Amino acid sequence: MRSYSAVTRLPLSTIWEGFLDLVFPRVCIGCGRAPGPGPLKFICPQCRMGLHYIDPPFCRDCGYPYFGRVDSGRTCPNCVQLEPCFSAGRSLILHRGVGARIVIELKYHNGLFLRDDIRWIAGRARLDTYLADATLIPVPLHPRKMRERGFNQSAFLARIFAGAVSRAQMNDILVRDTDTSTQTRLSRDDRRRNVKNAFAIRPGITFSRGMNCVLVDDVYTTGATLNECARVLLKAGAEDVRILTLAHG
Numbered sequence: 001m002r003s004y005s006a007v008t009r010l011p012l013s014t015i016w017e018g019f020l021d022l023v024f025p026r027v028c029i030g031c032g033r034a035p036g037p038g039p040l041k042f043i044c045p046q047c048r049m050g051l052h053y054i055d056p057p058f059c060r061d062c063g064y065p066y067f068g069r070v071d072s073g074r075t076c077p078n079c080v081q082l083e084p085c086f087s088a089g090r091s092l093i094l095h096r097g098v099g100a101r102i103v104i105e106l107k108y109h110n111g112l113f114l115r116d117d118i119r120w121i122a123g124r125a126r127l128d129t130y131l132a133d134a135t136l137i138p139v140p141l142h143p144r145k146m147r148e149r150g151f152n153q154s155a156f157l158a159r160i161f162a163g164a165v166s167r168a169q170m171n172d173i174l175v176r177d178t179d180t181s182t183q184t185r186l187s188r189d190d191r192r193r194n195v196k197n198a199f200a201i202r203p204g205i206t207f208s209r210g211m212n213c214v215l216v217d218d219v220y221t222t223g224a225t226l227n228e229c230a231r232v233l234l235k236a237g238a239e240d241v242r243i244l245t246l247a248h249g
């Protein structure tokens with residue numbers, strides 16, 4: 001139940017946010033100006049025009065959008081090459097412009113303040129059917145990186161996505177055994193080799209029949225990491241693994 005101020009009849013949360021805006025003025029992560037009114041708290045209306053939401057049609061395996069007319073149910077060239085062992089994929093925004101900025105804020109600048117904006121973007125994507133009865137499994141960070149960064153952005157996203165639908169939950173089933181140094185500069189084949197055998201199942205985990213596994217990561221780049229995680233889950237007894245990423249590269 002919302003609490004209200006007796007004096008102003010405004011929700012206390014609104015008053016508190018107004019107070020925070022006075023003390024710590026919000027700025028748009030795209031341009032640094034005041035974001036103004038709108039559904040997103042940290043992206044101004046102008047920068048919002050550069051945010052590319054992914055709507056159908058898109059690749060059924062990884063969620064990459066098709067621009068223009070296409071036959072439905074197609075697989076993109078990247079997935080033809082990857083031969084993914086995950087069965088379907090969704091992604092919410094393109095990893096470009098302010099979309100890439102969201103990922104940087106999350107990954108390197110402790111962008112926890114973007115929780116409400118990401119929740120809004122997830123709500124817009126109507127994930128109810130895709131995530132019905134799903135167990136959302138974040139791609140894990142190696143413990144050393146976890147210590148450096150302080151939090152795992154994939155787990156943060158998995159929690160937000162699970163909260164966006166009524167029958168889904170987050171479960172960090174996977175662990176990272178090998179510290180795969182940053183993959184940003186690696187080629188497609190090197191990425192694949194780099195993540196091979198980097199993941200394992202947390203001890204004591206068993207997969208119930210019909211468990212609906214959805215792997216969650218911040219960005220889909222080549223799919224190598226997600227594919228390796230899916231392989232580990234399937235080998236351990238998961239019947240089916242799908243993927244969900246915030247952004248697609």
Ligand SMILES: [Zn+2]
Nearest residue numbers: 028031044047
């Ligand atoms: Zn802006």
Ligand SMILES: [Zn+2]
Nearest residue numbers: 059062076079
């Ligand atoms: Zn694809």
